[in-house]
Amino acid sequence: xxxxxxxxxxxxxxxxxxxxxxxxxxxxxxxxxxxxxxxxxxxxxxxxxxxxxxxxxxxxxxxxxxxxxxxxxxxxxxxxxxxxxxxxxxxxxxxxxxxxxxxxxxxxxxxxxxxxxxxxxxxxxxxxxxxxxxxxxxxxxxxxxxxxxxxxxxxxxxxxxxxxxxxxxxxxxxxx
Amino acid sequence: xxxxxxxxxxxxxxxxxxxxxxxxxxxxxxxxxxxxxxxxxxxxxxxxxxxxxxxxxxxxxxxxxxxxxxxxxxxxxxxxxxxxxxxxxxxxxxxxxxxxxxxxxxxxxxxxxxxxxxxxxxxxxxxxxxxxxxxxxxxxxxxxxxxxxxxxxxxxxxxxxxxxxxxxxxxxxxxxxxxxxxxxxxxxxxxxxxxxxxxxxxxxxxxxxxxxxxxxxxxxxxxxxxxxxxxxxxxxxxxxxxxxxxxxxxxxxxxxxxxxxxxxxxxxxxxxxxxxxxxxxxxxxxxxxxxxxxxxxxxxxxxxxxxxxxxxxxxxxxxxxxxxxxxxxxxxxxxxxxxxxxxxxxxxxxxxxxxxxxxxxxxxxxxxxxxxxxxxxxxxxxxx
Numbered sequence: 001x002x003x004x005x006x007x008x009x010x011x012x013x014x015x016x017x018x019x020x021x022x023x024x025x026x027x028x029x030x031x032x033x034x035x036x037x038x039x040x041x042x043x044x045x046x047x048x049x050x051x052x053x054x055x056x057x058x059x060x061x062x063x064x065x066x067x068x069x070x071x072x073x074x075x076x077x078x079x080x081x082x083x084x085x086x087x088x089x090x091x092x093x094x095x096x097x098x099x100x101x102x103x104x105x106x107x108x109x110x111x112x113x114x115x116x117x118x119x120x121x122x123x124x125x126x127x128x129x130x131x132x133x134x135x136x137x138x139x140x141x142x143x144x145x146x147x148x149x150x151x152x153x154x155x156x157x158x159x160x161x162x163x164x165x166x167x168x169x170x171x172x173x174x175x176x
Numbered sequence: 177x178x179x180x181x182x183x184x185x186x187x188x189x190x191x192x193x194x195x196x197x198x199x200x201x202x203x204x205x206x207x208x209x210x211x212x213x214x215x216x217x218x219x220x221x222x223x224x225x226x227x228x229x230x231x232x233x234x235x236x237x238x239x240x241x242x243x244x245x246x247x248x249x250x251x252x253x254x255x256x257x258x259x260x261x262x263x264x265x266x267x268x269x270x271x272x273x274x275x276x277x278x279x280x281x282x283x284x285x286x287x288x289x290x291x292x293x294x295x296x297x298x299x300x301x302x303x304x305x306x307x308x309x310x311x312x313x314x315x316x317x318x319x320x321x322x323x324x325x326x327x328x329x330x331x332x333x334x335x336x337x338x339x340x341x342x343x344x345x346x347x348x349x350x351x352x353x354x355x356x357x358x359x360x361x362x363x364x365x366x367x368x369x370x371x372x373x374x375x376x377x378x379x380x381x382x383x384x385x386x387x388x389x390x391x392x393x394x395x396x397x398x399x400x401x402x403x404x405x406x407x408x409x410x411x412x413x414x415x416x417x418x419x420x421x422x423x424x425x426x427x428x429x430x431x432x433x434x435x436x437x438x439x440x441x442x443x444x445x446x447x448x449x450x451x452x453x454x455x456x457x458x459x460x461x462x463x464x465x466x467x468x469x470x471x472x473x474x475x476x477x478x479x480x481x482x483x484x485x486x487x488x489x490x491x492x493x494x495x496x497x498x499x500x501x502x503x504x505x506x507x508x509x510x511x512x513x514x515x516x517x518x519x520x521x522x523x524x525x526x527x528x529x530x531x532x533x534x535x536x537x538x539x540x541x542x543x544x545x546x547x548x549x550x551x552x553x554x555x556x557x558x559x560x
Contacts, residue, residue, distance in 0.1 A: 047484070052484075052488070055481070055484065056485070056488070058554055061553065061554050072556070075518075076476075076517075076518035076521060076557050077506075077516065077517035077518040077521070078517075079478065079521055080478070081556045081557060082556055083556040098556075099554060099555060099556035100554060100555070100556055101476065101477065101478060101555045101556045101557045102478050102481070103478055103480040103481055104480060104481050104484045106478075107481060107554060
């Protein structure tokens with residue numbers, strides 16, 4: 001039995017019409033109130049288990065002392081900051097490490113970005129988006145979506161740093 | 177579960193629930209009805225008014241029951257500003273008020289009032305001399321909180337009260353975080369209006385009171401029946417009011433022992449945190465504070481992350497700021513105290529209650545050591 005009602009247009013505009021219900025529907029409302037809190041439908045407001053897992057056990061935490069690319073994005077005074085190191089072998093990201101300052105959303109998305117980027121070619125990694133990060137995590141709360149952008153920005157900046165360094169070391173490599 | 181968020185709300189005291197129960201059952205009458213059922217509700221209402229007045233050093237007819245702290249603040253600030261509009265348009269408040277006061281003052285600004293927001297020092301206190309220097313011919317209202325909700329810092333209100341009295345300016349205080357925690361006397365503070373809320377001292381939610389000194393000009397924001405001297409019309413929430421009165425009696429009765437217990441608990445908590453965890457500062461520690469509140473900033477880690485780890489360990493506290501879509505704004509209170517934004521981001525407010533124990537504080541200490549070490553290992557901000 002459905003409990004949803006809905007707003008209607010036309011003559012009954014603005015009136016809230018309940019769908020036809022049978023049985024003791026009042027008890028269903030009571031039951032819902034007394035149930036364990038659950039994830040509401042619509043915009044996600046809470047962290048799911050996978051996000052919590054990446055928050056409590058973030059992957060690829062650390063630094064790479066002889067990295068091929070490095071980026072620093074964000075600012076602690078604005079709430080979050082990320083440092084990202086990559087090592088590239090045969091045009092693939094062979095190693096990736098990060099450190100982040102930020103809320104659970106920032107830490108979990110940082111971790112997921114490194115997991116997604118590891119083993120990818122530079123070209124593949126460049127095509128990763130914040131949506132990829134969010135869907136890999138199974139969704140994050142609506143007001144935390146901006147967090148995933150920090151991870152992607154750090155990745156792109158580290159790749160840019162790598163390409164710039166490589167360009168300087170082998171100025172003609174691009175042409176080869 | 178370890179609950180350390182008593183400044184957010186408190187559990188209902190069982191004795192308060194017992195006092196309320198008859199008024200939710202057989203004594204359900206409307207206090208405005210003239211038959212016996214109504215009269216007994218009315219009598220409970222007036223007895224509650226009298227006992228609350230007694231706890232605050234007020235007269236019973238100076239107590240107006242409201243729907244809570246926010247409503248009391250709104251009635252007081254809007255009510256006085258609108259009543260005295262012809263006399264002047266200047267209001268004095270502080271930078272560290274609760275949003276119930278700050279946003280109400282900002283609303284007044286949109287109506288054409290001029291509002292002065294007083295600064296605070298690094299300890300979180302306003303300077304009464306600043307109040308005096310900002311008073312002008314147009315000043316009609318001063319509203320300054322008694323204890324800050326984030327830091328627990330107590331404001332020097334008696335001195336502000338004296339100034340307000342000398343200058344004959346109406347003086348309101350949001351005492352929501354102070355009532356039940358420290359002795360509050362409206363005459364000692366020289367306030368004309370004082371807001372309080374039941375659920376901050378083990379009373380029910382959705383009920384509060386506004387003390388209104390006799391002859392205080394007030395233009396009630398709500399219209400309705402003749403309840404509560406027309407200041408707050410609407411059928412009185414008798415069970416809630418009875419609960420509010422009982423909760424205040426219990427809190428004032430046990431105040432010295434609870435204060436002593438929590439002072440000791442907090443002292444040990446703060447001393448241990450400072451000894452065992454590097455890069456921690458306790459905000460407002462140099463100023464007088466209500467005995468239950470401890471506002472801690474942890475260097476190089478973020479508050480919401482600390483909170484989630486605490487939550488996963490069954491510990492409930494609150495953070496001064498919330499990272500949200502546009503700009504995660506650090507607490508306006510800490511910013512006003514000069515705490516750097518980066519430091520303010522790593523802030524947790526612990527607010528203890530009468531039932532917290534030494535063992536709980538030990539568990540929280542262990543948890544905090546583990547959590548801070550873990551988050552700092554991940555953090556991009558390295559310790560200095």
